[in-house]
Amino acid sequence: MLGRLRNFVKNNWKKVLFGGIGGYVFVGLTRLAANRYLTYQETRSRSLLRSIKKQQLFEMMEENYITTFRTWFELMKENIKRNLNAEKVTDMLKKGHGQKYENWMELKMVAFTNILSLVYGSAMLSLLIRIQVNVISGLLFKQMEEVPPGLEDFGGAGDGLGPRRITDDLQQKYMSLTRYLCTKGMDGLCSYIYETAHGVVSRLSLKQKFTVADVEQMFQIIKDQKLNEDSKKVGVQDWHPIKDAYRYMFSEELIKRYILPQEACIKTETDEEKFLRTVMCETHDLIEAEDAKTILQFLETLGLNHYLDKISEFLYSFPQAVDSDASRISEEYGSTDPPLESELGEPAAPLAKLIPIMNAFIELETADDPWANTLLTNESLRSFSANVYESYCSKQLDA
Template sequence: MLAAIKDFFYRHRRKLITTGVLLGGGLFLIKLIQYKLREFQERQAREIAERFKRMKHFESTERTCNQTIVGLSENVSEKALRDLSTADILEKLRSNPDNKFELWEELKILAFAKIVTLVYASSMLALTLKTQINLLGGYMYKDTVPRDTQTTYLSMIQYFMGEGLDKLMDVVRNNVTIVMQRYSLKQPLTLADTETLFWSIQMSLNNDELNPVKCLAKFTLPQDGLQGDGNSDLTLRKMCDETLDVLESAEATDVCLSNVSSGFSSIVDKLAEYYAEAEATQLAPSTSKSALNVDCLSNINNIKISLAKLIPIVNGLTAKPLGKSAATNGLQNGFEKQRNDMMSSLIVRFMQSEKLKTLGINVYETFCA
């Protein structure tokens, strides 16, 4: 019996060895597949957890960024409206002085310089802070940044709140003066003419040596740099250099230019309401309200308002609330204290820009990787 078994194994030894190897190899392969599958699942779980963690951190960074933009926009608006104030000129005009023409010419420059400054300032503020806070957020996601370094880095925007904004107002006022010299106070303007006027100011600024769009960093960042203490020096300098690189990039220039153009479109849309009102006063009182609206819309491109009458309208856009739309949009985005003045309306509009949102995401992803 034993001899027969031994003889069987001897005769079939190759088959048995092959079968054993195949069985062993199969078991090993199954174990290996199970191990690789478990490793893949664990890696996937870690990546999902990491993405979720990054997403939550980015959302927190964005909330901080938006709140900071909204908070500082009030200071920027107050300074611009104070330094380009028309109150003294209006007060003098009420007394019917001999130099009335010169005062109207000055009012013409200030009224347009003021609203143009708000458009550029709000775009530059939103873009710079979106870059800074997302860059800092990316750094903080992957490593600890000393609080002193954070404070010093974020304090760079204070330059724009003072000297940078003064420089912007000078550049804007100079270019507005050049463009407005082509327009007389009695010149009648259609809505399209008014849009062309704003476009001409924008083109004049685009051709300026200190074009605020292309030279954004010269207005919003201190030119002499910032210094930190101890080991934070290298990190701070690196963050400053990288911020400068982003603000001077083609993407940032495109975002700023897009926001400025959007801001002027918003102003023209607002002025269209006044053109429609001017047309409505010329229609017969017996005209029905629905017919009145249709006529106003159909004839709006033919309506003309003299520049002298347009100046107080433009000046008024920066001096009074714009209605509930801006405040409502602000509340929908979590800005409970959002005001409904021109600067706030522009800030909300720009923060809803997909281009600005994409820039913020790209900056954050680049520096947290």
């Protein structure tokens, strides 16, 4: 048996040699393919798990955004009411205190300022919170990937992250932008809109009848106005709520400390302060980006149309057809837009009847406010925030 095998190998040594080599190569390739397949499956599983975790965190932070927005939206409305104080003026009219004419003039100013402040303020608030929540959630996701298991409660000890860990203290300092917008920022915004509207609305007669088109044109005229020198002298800043939106979110102190810091301050910063400055600067850049300004302009239009629809619902309780005053309004205030022509039978009401309706919008509870719900479900904002989140999930911040 062995002799025959030896003779076979001797007579067919080339076949045996190449067959052995072929078998060895085949086995090697089979093992390599199996290893590659296992590696591919492992990589695919990790990628799928990463996507699931990323989506879960995004959805969780979406719920957090809704709660956060409603809380700050209520505070923002309280500050608008405190600044404009329509309720106090209304009580004075009911009780017969003060000058009746002057009180009505004040209510007239407040009515237009209320709506514009609410539209601009809520648009900036929703954009800012969207940015903040998704910056934090993106960094938290990156942090979860980088911190080894078992070290989560030790601030990333031993992982080299140090101050890059998004602590509660860092989050509170970062979210101070929202508090500033809802307090000091709204003080400045209400003053800006009130003074801008003053030269336009103060000349309107309470008996003058308005259609929805007339009210819309008044809003457009106010939006196109510039502050006069007298307004600037009393400390009202000429900051447009879309072009200069960041001014209502960043205090002068924060701008000097984080956005435009002196070289000496940068050299003495701690690692945590450097990290916070980086996040603040990038938030400022996001707010100043064209995408953000486009969203604010879209929300401006959406908000005004929302309140014009509500005014229209009220006007349809007046069945009589009236003539529009749009042509006279355009001539009186120098509008460059062509006069808005009223359709036959379009309802109208005296301005004195519209004022209480316009001032009532600010009194709605946040949970029942359709405008708040519109902002919460707006797809443009959600898409913008998703892009911010995706960017920060893989972003490397220098500390």
